[in-house]
Amino acid sequence: MKESNEELVGLLEKMLVIREFETTVQKHFAEGEIPGFVHLYLGEEAVGVGACSALKEEDYITSTHRGHGHLLARGGDIKKTMAEIFGKATGYNKGKGGSMHIADVSLGILGANGIVGAGLPIAAGSGISAQILGKESVTICFFGDGASNRGTFHEAINLASVWNLPVVFVCENNMYGISMPQYRADGRKGQNIKDVSDRAVAYGISGVTVDGNDVMAVREAVIEAVKKARANGGPSLVECKTYRWRGHFEGDPTVYRPDEELEQWKKKDPIDRFVKVLKDQEILDDEGYKELRDKVKGQIDEALQFVQDSPEPDVSEVTTDVYYGGAE
Amino acid sequence: MKKLSYAEALRLAMEEEMNRDSSVFVMGEDVGVFGGCFGVTGDLVEKFGEDRVRDTPITETAIVGSAVGAAMTGSRPVAEIMFAGFLGVAMDEIFNQAAKMCYMTGGQAHVPMVLRIPDGAGIGAAAQHSERTEAWVTHVPGLKVVYPSNPADAKGLLKAAIRDEDPVMFFEHKILYNHVGDVPEEDDYIVPLGKGEIKREGSDVTIVATGIEVSHALEAAEQLAEEGIDVEVIDPRTLVPLDIDMIMKSVEKTGKLLIASEETKRGSFASEIAAEVAEGGLFYLEQPIKRVCAPDAPVPFSSVLEQAYLPNPKKIADAVREMF
Numbered sequence: 133m134k135e136s137n138e139e140l141v142g143l144l145e146k147m148l149v150i151r152e153f154e155t156t157v158q159k160h161f162a163e164g165e166i167p168g169f170v171h172l173y174l175g176e177e178a179v180g181v182g183a184c185s186a187l188k189e190e191d192y193i194t195s196t197h198r199g200h201g202h203l204l205a206r207g208g209d210i211k212k213t214m215a216e217i218f219g220k221a222t223g224y225n226k227g228k229g230g231s232m233h234i235a236d237v238s239l240g241i242l243g244a245n246g247i248v249g250a251g252l253p254i255a256a257g258s259g260i261s262a263q264i265l266g267k268e269s270v271t272i273c274f275f276g277d278g279a280s281n282r283g284t285f286h287e288a289i290n291l292a293s294v295w296n297l298p299v300v301f302v303c304e305n306n307m308y309g310i311s312m313p314q315y316r317a318d319g320r321k322g323q324n325i326k327d328v329s330d331r332a333v334a335y336g337i338s339g340v341t342v343d344g345n346d347v348m349a350v351r352e353a354v355i356e357a358v359k360k361a362r363a364n365g366g367p368s369l370v371e372c373k374t375y376r377w378r379g380h381f382e383g384d385p386t387v388y389r390p391d392e393e394l395e396q397w398k399k400k401d402p403i404d405r406f407v408k409v410l411k412d413q414e415i416l417d418d419e420g421y422k423e424l425r426d427k428v429k430g431q432i433d434e435a436l437q438f439v440q441d442s443p444e445p446d447v448s449e450v451t452t453d454v455y456y457g458g459a460e
Numbered sequence: 461m462k463k464l465s466y467a468e469a470l471r472l473a474m475e476e477e478m479n480r481d482s483s484v485f486v487m488g489e490d491v492g493v494f495g496g497c498f499g500v501t502g503d504l505v506e507k508f509g510e511d512r513v514r515d516t517p518i519t520e521t522a523i524v525g526s527a528v529g530a531a532m533t534g535s536r537p538v539a540e541i542m543f544a545g546f547l548g549v550a551m552d553e554i555f556n557q558a559a560k561m562c563y564m565t566g567g568q569a570h571v572p573m574v575l576r577i578p579d580g581a582g583i584g585a586a587a588q589h590s591e592r593t594e595a596w597v598t599h600v601p602g603l604k605v606v607y608p609s610n611p612a613d614a615k616g617l618l619k620a621a622i623r624d625e626d627p628v629m630f631f632e633h634k635i636l637y638n639h640v641g642d643v644p645e646e647d648d649y650i651v652p653l654g655k656g657e658i659k660r661e662g663s664d665v666t667i668v669a670t671g672i673e674v675s676h677a678l679e680a681a682e683q684l685a686e687e688g689i690d691v692e693v694i695d696p697r698t699l700v701p702l703d704i705d706m707i708m709k710s711v712e713k714t715g716k717l718l719i720a721s722e723e724t725k726r727g728s729f730a731s732e733i734a735a736e737v738a739e740g741g742l743f744y745l746e747q748p749i750k751r752v753c754a755p756d757a758p759v760p761f762s763s764v765l766e767q768a769y770l771p772n773p774k775k776i777a778d779a780v781r782e783m784f
Contacts, residue, residue, distance in 0.1 A: 192533060226566035237568035242532050247556050253522045254557065257529020257537075263511060264485050264535045271529075287522035294517065453567035454601050456625040 137415045141424070143185060143347050144410060147177040147403050148428045149210065150201045156432050157200070157217060161382045167219055170231045173201030175345075175377035178402035179304050180205035182350025183272055183370075186358045192240040192258045192271040194251030197232045198304075198376075199244030202274055208236045214435040220442035227445040228453065240269075248309075249282035251275055252301065256288045259297030259367070270298045270361045272354070278309025280328045289367065293335045298361035300354060303328045303371040304344065310380040311388035329371040337367050344372030345402040348409070374402075462645050467500045467637040469611035470576075473618035474501070474538060476647050478508055481536065484622055487514035488523060488540030488576075497542045498578055498637050520546050524553035524575065528627075531573035532561065536622060544579035544631070545588040547596065558627040559602030571627045574618070580633040580672060580722060581770055587758035590766075592723040594670075597629045598699050598732065604653055605699040607631045609674035611641040613697055616651030624653060633672040633722075656703035658710070662692035665716040665780055668707055668733055670696060673720040679773035684780055691780065699729055707733065708741045715746040716783050720776050725753035752779045 154172045161170050173180065176198070184193065184205040195202040203213055208224070216223025216234045223229075224236055232246040242258060245251050255273030262269045279285055280303060292299045305328055307314050312322045325331070332339025338360075342349045350372050357368035375397035379386045386394075410416040416424075464472065478484045486508075491501040492515035505513040516523050520541055527537040541547060547554065554575070562570045581590035598605050604626050608614040614632070621628040643649075659674055660681050669677040674695045681691035692710050696703050711717050717737055721730035734749045752771050760766050 194529075224566065225564060225568070228566045229564045233564040235565055235568065237532075237565055242529060243561060243565060243569065245557075247552055250525070250552060250557055253525020253553060254529035254532070256522060257526035257531070257535075258533045260485075260487075260514075260526055260530045260537075261533035261535040264530070265483060265533075267534075269533075284521055284525060287519045288525065290517060291519055291522045291526060295514070453563045453565075455604075456562050456567070456570035456572075 140410060140415055143181055143351070144403070144406055144416070145424055145428065146181045146205055147347065147406065148425060149431065150177045150180065150204050151403060152428050152432045153204060153210065153214070154200060156436065158378065158382060166217055168230050169381045170217065171198040171381050172376070172378045173198055175397065175402070176304060176306055176374045177201060178347035178406070179302070179344045179350055179372045179374055180274070182347040183274070183302050183354045185351050186354040187270065187272060190240070190267065190269045192242055192269060194242045194255045194258070194271065194273045195235065195244040196251060196274055196276060197244065197246050197248065198276070199234055200231065202244070203234055203236060203241060206236070206239050206241060208239060210431050211435045211438040212236070215439050215442050218439045219444070220439060221445040222438070222442040226449060228449070249275060249279035249284040252279070252284045252288035255299050255301070256292045256297055259292060259299040260295070262298050268362055270300060270358050272300045272302055274302050274304060276309065277303060277305040277307065277314035277328055278312070278322065280331065281309070281322055289335045289337065289369070292367040293337050296364065296366040299367045300357040300361055301367060301369045302354065303369065305371055305373050306376040308376070308380070308389065327371060329369055332369040337369060339369035339371065341371040341373060344374030345400045345405065347402060347406050461642040463640055464611050464643040465637065466611045466614050466632070466639045467498060469615040469643045470500050470618055470632065471502050471504065472643070473615045473622070474504060475507065477619055477622045478504070478512060480647070483534060484536045484538065485512040485514065486538045486540070487516055487527070489516055489518055489542050491515060491540055496540065498634060500576070500632070500637070501540070520549040521553060524550035525557060527573045527575070528553060528557045528561065528571055531571045531627070532569050536572050538574045538576060538622060540576045542578065543589045544577050544593040545591050547577065547593050554597065554603070555600045559600045562626070563602060570625050572625045574621045574628045574630050576630050576632060578632050578634050580635060581759045581766055582635045584761060584763060584766060586761040590759035594631055594699055595723060595727055595729045598729050602627070603700060604628045605631070606653060606697070607670040607699060608697065609636070609671050609695050611639065611643045613651055615643050616649050617653070617697060620650045620653050623650070628653070631671065635672050639675070651697065653698045654701035654703060656694055656696040656706040658692060658706070659695050660691065660693040662690040662714070664690040664714055665718060665783060666692045666694060666707070666710040666714045667718050667720055667776065667780070668694045668696065669720040670699065671722070673722060673771060676771060676773045676776055677720050680777040680780065683773065683777050689780060689784060702736070704736050704740070707737065711737055711741050712744045715744060717745065718750040718752060718776070718779055718783065720752045720771055722754055722771055724756045725751055726756050728753055747783060750779050750783065752776050
């Protein structure tokens with residue numbers, strides 16, 4: 133597939149939005165302005181952006197506790213996203229969900245989810261709807277290496293396989309489930325296989341592992357899987373190897389991993405790498421890159437201003453939305 | 461009217477709703493060619509095919525979790541969990557996903573799914589296949605909870621549940637499956653959620669009962685009538701939302717309340733009804749509220765033990781006599 137220059141720069145812009153957004157959230161969380169927990173997507177931008185770029189408007193995604201990046205990659209409104217994280221009435225979820233539950237359902241986002249691995253069966257269900265309603269929609273299910281040890285992983289992928297559901301299971305293997313390494317040759321590990329994608333064979337589906345810090349590699353693998361799913365070829369597992377730059381949550385001292393490991397992964401920064409590709413191909417120059425960064429910075433500043441201008445939720449909202457269309 | 465069993469009435473409700481709305485589908489373990497563990501889905505697979513009557517592997521977590529996802533994307537799943545005792549396997553999907561999705565998304569998403577849950581003791585199925593679990597889910601905001609006591613209500617309530625926009629936990633007592641009664645034949649026969657029914661009018665004492673206990677309470681009421689005690693039997697039919705007004709009016713009239721439930725007593729929904737009346741209707745009461753429940757023990761296997769464990773018309777009648 134040959135992308136236009138505009139599309140390629142668009143991928144970079146989305147990654148920059150996530151980078152700037154998350155860096156801003158990090159700062160304001162540290163200053164105590166954001167309640168609860170935040171799990172940042174810094175370093176993993178290429179996975180969400182590459183994967184979502186393979187989708188059409190009528191498609192769906194399920195997201196995770198680390199979901200800001202998925203929402204922004206899917207085209208979420210930066211202001212409403214920021215406002216939700218700050219708990220404002222103008223946020224996507226009216227301040228009722230926060231960082232872990234942030235979603236724009238109109239964009240086909242079936243919730244971010246605070247329960248690791250909960251999105252997999254939900255994604256399978258979205259695949260069932262495509263069959264029941266005769267839709268051509270495909271669902272991408274984002275989950276992490278940690279989730280791949282949960283029973284939901286087994287049950288949902290098995291069901292998707294036996295029913296040939298149009299779902300692409302995208303594993304963001306960021307190497308750690310909180311403090312537990314996904315795999316190490318010796319010592320503590322969450323599973324005794326190097327690649328999560330090895331598990332695909334047990335369900336009779338195809339599985340691949342790609343460089344999750346290469347946005348084009350992710351995009352190509354997911355386009356292939358989405359194409360197959362849309363053509364009634366069933367589900368696939370795409371494992372994207374990446375690394376979270378920050379701890380599991382903000383405030384995590386990351387005592388469980390060596391500092392050198394982070395430095396090594398920062399050398400594989402998905403944004404720097406893609407900028408180099410675009411420059412080498414003369415699609416982007418220094419000036420163009422600066423303009424792009426300024427534009428993104430402006431959007432994040434606007435979002436912060438929007439948060440400042442936004443009201444807190446009205447306390448009457450405590451009991452609304454428990455049931456559809458209002459209180460019990 | 462047509463004479464149907466409770467199981468047949470449930471099947472008819474599903475069939476009518478599947479004919480009416482092509483987004484309605486059924487899934488669960490052995491609901492297809494096998495016809496359902498208790499024969500409730502019967503021949504639906506022959507009528508609607510394997511796409512709309514989906515036999516799942518043994519996978520309760522994925523049954524409920526995928527029902528949530530299907531419901532969020534425009535379908536109306538009617539999923540079956542074979543025994544209430546298996547609910548624990550899928551509890552995250554029930555209380556964290558189905559129940560909270562609407563609220564967590566600020567009302568953007570909703571989950572119009574039905575979970576059919578056969579429950580209750582009396583067939584020697586022992587501790588993991590006989591329990592009553594409605595209190596586990598009535599406690600969770602965001603779920604609606606239904607418990608029909610006869611074939612007509614079974615049809616009307618299941619149709620209402622399928623048409624409802626929220627997740628509905630639909631309990632069916634196994635002993636009731638073979639109970640036969642008059643069932644309205646109209647396609648649009650609906651029993652609205654949240655509306656109880658006075659199954660027997662009386663003036664001396666109120667018995668609130670659901671599911672199998674409604675027939676037990678009615679039988680007890682007949683015995684007591686011969687002794688000059690006039691019993692009113694109220695079946696809330698849905699536990700959430702609860703028709704508390706109907707219960708309160710009855711207690712205001714009779715001044716006495718007994719709640720009959722096969723649940724183990726501690727933390728039961730029977731306790732919730734007692735708390736509601738104690739809070740909102742204490743001064744209607746002439747004496748303390750009584751609960752006739754199962755003891756706080758797992759359901760035993762031996763028939764002798766199981767019968768000793770279960771509430772029955774005699775235990776209900778004896779408890780009522782103590783109130784006079």
